Amino acid sequence: MSEESPVVEMTTQECWEMLRDHEFGRLAFTIVDEQHITPINYAVDGATLLFRTAPGSKLLGVVLGAEVAFEIDDFAGETAASVVVRGRARHLGEAEEHRAENVPLRPWVGSDKYDVVEIAPIEVTGRRFVLDRPWLHLRLDD
Amino acid sequence: MSEESPVVEMTTQECWEMLRDHEFGRLAFTIVDEQHITPINYAVDGATLLFRTAPGSKLLGVVLGAEVAFEIDDFAGETAASVVVRGRARHLGEAEEHRAENVPLRPWVGSDKYDVVEIAPIEVTGRRFVLDRPWLHLRLDD
Numbered sequence: 057m058s059e060e061s062p063v064v065e066m067t068t069q070e071c072w073e074m075l076r077d078h079e080f081g082r083l084a085f086t087i088v089d090e091q092h093i094t095p096i097n098y099a100v101d102g103a104t105l106l107f108r109t110a111p112g113s114k115l116l117g118v119v120l121g122a123e124v125a126f127e128i129d130d131f132a133g134e135t136a137a138s139v140v141v142r143g144r145a146r147h148l149g150e151a152e153e154h155r156a157e158n159v160p161l162r163p164w165v166g167s168d169k170y171d172v173v174e175i176a177p178i179e180v181t182g183r184r185f186v187l188d189r190p191w192l193h194l195r196l197d198d
Numbered sequence: 199m200s201e202e203s204p205v206v207e208m209t210t211q212e213c214w215e216m217l218r219d220h221e222f223g224r225l226a227f228t229i230v231d232e233q234h235i236t237p238i239n240y241a242v243d244g245a246t247l248l249f250r251t252a253p254g255s256k257l258l259g260v261v262l263g264a265e266v267a268f269e270i271d272d273f274a275g276e277t278a279a280s281v282v283v284r285g286r287a288r289h290l291g292e293a294e295e296h297r298a299e300n301v302p303l304r305p306w307v308g309s310d311k312y313d314v315v316e317i318a319p320i321e322v323t324g325r326r327f328v329l330d331r332p333w334l335h336l337r338l339d340d
Contacts (some may be wrong), residue, residue: 076302089265093282095271127224138237140236142232142234
């Protein structure tokens, strides 16, 4: 109804700022024909994302060049923002896994997670939404 | 370090309670070899999830029986919870799309979104985490 678009594309710089400001998102990946999605703690390292995962986790089955997608989002009052990173996942070997020690990346739970996975982005996009939740107003006005 | 497991599996009933209490999540799906993830507004309808999408959206390219995964999560102090629904997406035709009118399902933004998609669950799982973010404590104690 509004003349103004309720969805605004974010610039790449805005997307990276939001990625650096957050520490929690969801990773989507496919194993054979099974679609998976899981919450993860992550950190930005240069132009990549890093996260840790348990040895033997399902996720490590996918890190041989398959495409993954990662999402973070944020709500503030009447607006929301969502950033999506499509990229390729790679299990870092011993020579590189020290990179995880230089960023604020820790397992959120106290289990021993130590494999390090890097996501090298193919595409980074973000959108801001003006939220229009008519059913909330309907309830208030009833 | 703790003897108590920091991750607890939720029962199926707890998962559905959390699904009914929320209205926003993220849908993961694959088109050809491209992995996608997108935030969506949804509602529970019986033992299925419903959401609306724009005609011609990428998502409608996937709804012919392919597997999708949907996630919601929640943080409260030192604990977090995440529910994942793996299932099959189906574009509802005219005979069924009225189902979206009986649930609190509206587009969050004011654009004209009207195709209705159903997710029929294959598997519903949920986990609760006790968060252990050591770097926060490190900063506080420095």
